[in-house]
Amino acid sequence: DTEVTQTPKHLVMGMTNKKSLKCEQHMGHRAMYWYKQKAKKPPELMFVYSYEKLSINESVPSRFSPECPNSSLLNLHLHALQPEDSALYLCASSPGSGGLYEQYFGPGTRLTVT
């Protein structure tokens, strides 16, 4: 399996809801990432997990809460989001951390906050 999978593909949630995005990879990669991508913009890094430990938090609001239950799974828990949080949320993984490694991206979850 050489792909990063993300569920759900689409998510519509109200500002008071709690939901979670899920990301999975079975390539044995040890670094996993969450990005936010607005329309016609590049991906913006949110979080990096390296060997299941959070190594980078790009000053993301606490209404986004990442979790890495094991080396294959990455979750993003969402609570009390704002309409401006509507975006495509991308997960990526790489064999290790550092610039030598290619990042493999998932197809994304299209999130709409109403």
Place this chain on the structure above:
Amino acid sequence: AQRVTQPEKLLSVFKGAPVELKCNYSYSGSPELFWYVQYSRQRLQLLLRHISRESIKGFTADLNKGETSFHLKKPFAQEEDSAMYYCALHPKGGSEKLVFGKGTKLTVNP
């Protein structure tokens, strides 16, 4: 701070014409540089990286440290090359953070 600049938001060429997508970077050390591509309705994927010095789908990119550039070139563009192209920088020996340029949307007309 690291920065990647892609001066062209949109680039349009005809099939068979040469194409060059510009990328300039700002970084005091030795960076790792990449080109990622996003075809319509497909996931973002690596096209090439400077360290491997490969030619992928006819594209090449040379790192010019003097000009701090990593332009992407193809001598004969094809319609299937139409996509969004992102230049990205990773500081060598630094954190895991990949810094993306704003992207260039390439359209190859028949």
